[in-house]
Amino acid sequence: MLTFRLNGETIVMDQPSDIPPAHASALELLRERLCMTGTKEGCASGDCGACTIAVRNPTIGAEWQSVNACIMPAGQLHGLDVATVEGLANGSELHPVQAAMVNHHASQCGFCTPGFVMSLFSLYHADSAITDQSISHALGGNLCRCTGYRPIREAALQMRATEGHIAPWITAQAPLPRLTTSAQNDASPESVRGFYQPTCIAQLSALLEHLEQPRFIAGGTDLMLESTQRLKDFDHLVDLSQVDELRTVNEDADTVTIGAAVTYHQLAPLLERCFPDFGLLLYRLGSQQVRYRGTLGGNIANASPIGDTPPVLLALEAQLELLSPEGVRTLALEDFFIDYRQTALRAREIISRIRINTLAPHQQLKVWKLSKRRDDDISASLLAIRFTLDGEILRDVRVALGGMAAIPKRAYQSEAVLEGQPLTAAQVEKVRSALADEFSPLTDARASSHYRLAATANLFERLRLQLSSTDIATELLDATAD
Ligand SMILES: Cc1cc2nc3c(=O)[nH]c(=O)nc-3n(C[C@H](O)[C@H](O)[C@H](O)COP(=O)(O)OP(=O)(O)OC[C@H]3O[C@@H](n4cnc5c(N)ncnc54)[C@H](O)[C@@H]3O)c2cc1C
Ligand code: FES
Ligand code: FES
Structure with a gap:
């Protein structure tokens, strides 16, 4: 069954033939089946915003969130309030x-x-x-x-x-049922045409016992492009975005544990408080539509060499909790990325939680993303560095880079150069050589290999200026760098 409320009217699709297949987007359903042609299709990849609709989960809160209907699977509309441009005006009375x-x-x-x-x-x-x-x-x-x-x-x-x-439905808030699943009906794909939406780990585990080769989806902001750009169909799509245990954040004295399906939007306040540079990075990651739906687990599992959060999490020594029908295991993020888009995930295994230590006193995290545009652009290169400042000496240095290799990667030689030394101009030059020794980045449409090496090394100069003083040079550099 697929049930949601469209512009205040309840839509119920309970016949298998009514229900769109797993790979169908919300945009296809809205335009082609429900004739909401005011919502446009431009790029079908989340880049132009022409397909933006607003959704809200009335069981969770009253917040309307803008999303790209082109890369949201139709099955994820279940249980939501959906607003499209057709619903706002009342005749000639405009919103x-x-x-x-x-x-x-x-x-x-x-x-x-x-x-x-x-x-x-x-x-x-x-x-x-x-x-x-x-x-x-x-x-x-x-x-x-x-x-x-x-x-x-x-x-x-x-x-x-x-x-x-x-319209009254915009401000009223009445819950709709979530998709009720059990191991039995989860095992019969016809009931949901290959789209499964478990709401707890127990349901997810029961489901995984029955499915041979499930594909997982969280926000869909990467995965759905396989359907819209490469025209792939998904036989069995298991939606992790509604699994309660994967949507929670826990904090104790020195650890933060983040459920893999926590969205960037949900994560922003915590990161801004605990890791200010990481918090700022989120506003450079995708667009508001992407931040409302994209998840940390999806960014890691996607294993893109230019994903924004993996280098930061590497610098922070993140640990992953992985869950499968065989049980739970823990893996350092550093051991997760194996080769280009290859990870240590086994069949039917998901990332369930990401654990990071909060910063100790005198420990700092600096993050810089280089891209052609400030908003909604993928990194050409990204530097994350965590260190403890002991007077002018850097200790316990961890450096991780994005965009410089086939996987997000630590810069071991640069770490060795920096460890136990003050960050002087001479040290920056040594880091420049160490980077050139250890990394051979690609030349592609985003940046040349030379640019990536030179610009990344320059970020260490930026760090040096920041640490050495708050003089006018640093301020000017900061003001113009973005
Ligand atoms: C317009 C646009 C701009 C973007 N900009 C950026 C950007 O600036 N920086 C950036 O890093 N990314 C960017 N992205 C990519 C994307 O938004 C992120 O990678 C996002 O974090 C993916 O999360 P998701 O929940 O949407 O993943 P999904 O698309 O749902 O899944 C991605 C992959 O991970 C798998 N997966 C998801 N969750 C899990 C899990 N818990 N366990 C195991 N496997 C899982 C899926 O099977 C799939 O293979 C952009 C995307 C778009 C469309
Ligand atoms: S059609 Fe361009 S973002 Fe959806
Ligand atoms: S693209 Fe024509 S009005 Fe915006």
Whole structure:
């Protein structure tokens, strides 16, 4: 059964022939089956924002989250409130976001407009203040190629002061049932056409006993591209995003344990508090739509050499808890990445938790991501370094890099150079040589090998300037670096 509420109306799909196959996207369901053609398809890869809708899980909270319908599987709509651009106005009475867009002439061809409206809808109904920064975060995943952003931003600044119609279902909050599963009906793929949504570890384990070769999905922000870009079908897709135990964060005196299905959005406040540079990195990872859905477990399991969080987690000595029908095992993240996109995960095994130690007194974590754009862009290179400062001496140094090898990797030679020494200009030059010795990065569309080596080495110079003083040079460097 697939049940959700679309613009306030309950949709129930309980006939096997009604239910979309596992690989179908929410966008396909909305446009092709439910005729919500206001929601557009541009790139089908999460990059343009034309397909943005807003969803909310009424059993969890009242927050509307903007998501890319093109890379959300239709099965994940289950139990959600869904808002599309068609649902906002009442005849000619526009929602305040729409009215502000009209008042500020914020649309020309209009193709991008439904996506902008839905991203702003999510911001409009959020608790947060509307500032230049919150607008940038909300719109970082929406492209407009003909109006230009100034009028859209002006509409955003004025939308809460604009009169308009807000339908009662937008602010009401009544739960919908979650998909009820048992080991029995989990084992009969017809009931859900290959899409399984367990809600606890016990259900997940029972399910894995029956499925030979399941594919796992959490936020789908990587996996769904296999379907939309490479036209792959998934026979059995097991959704980890609703498994309660995988969505929790636990903190004790010196450890943080993060469920693999915790989203970036959920994680941001914790990281900002415990690891400020890691927290800041999240706002450079994808777009708001991606951060609402993408998970830490997905970023690790995806094993991309340019994934943003693995180098940071390597620098932080993260440990993974892995779960399969055979039981639970623990593995250092460092032993998880084997070769390009190859990991130590066994068949039917998932990452269940990620454990990291909090920073000890005098310990620091610095993270820098280099990419062509500030928002919604993948790294050309990423440096994460954790160290303890003993006067001017660096101790217990761990350096990890993204974009420099086939896997996210520690820079052992650079660590050896830095360990037990003050970070002087001469040391930075030694690190430059050590990096060139230990890494042979690729040249590709993002950056040349030479750029990757030179720019990454320059980040150590940046660190030196930061540590040596707070003089004008450092401030200038910081102000211009992004
Ligand atoms: C527009 C856009 C921008 C992006 N920008 C960035 C960026 O700036 N930086 C970056 O690092 N990434 C970026 N990504 C990639 C992606 O968002 C991240 O890698 C994200 O963390 C993936 O998490 P997910 O939950 O969506 O994974 P999914 O897509 O659900 O899964 C990814 C892979 O991991 C597996 N998997 C998921 N969870 C588990 C688990 N718990 N155990 C075992 N296997 C699992 C899946 O089977 C799949 O193979 C971007 C993606 C898009 C579409
Ligand atoms: S169609 Fe471009 S983000 Fe979905
Ligand atoms: S109005 Fe044409 S792309 Fe934005």
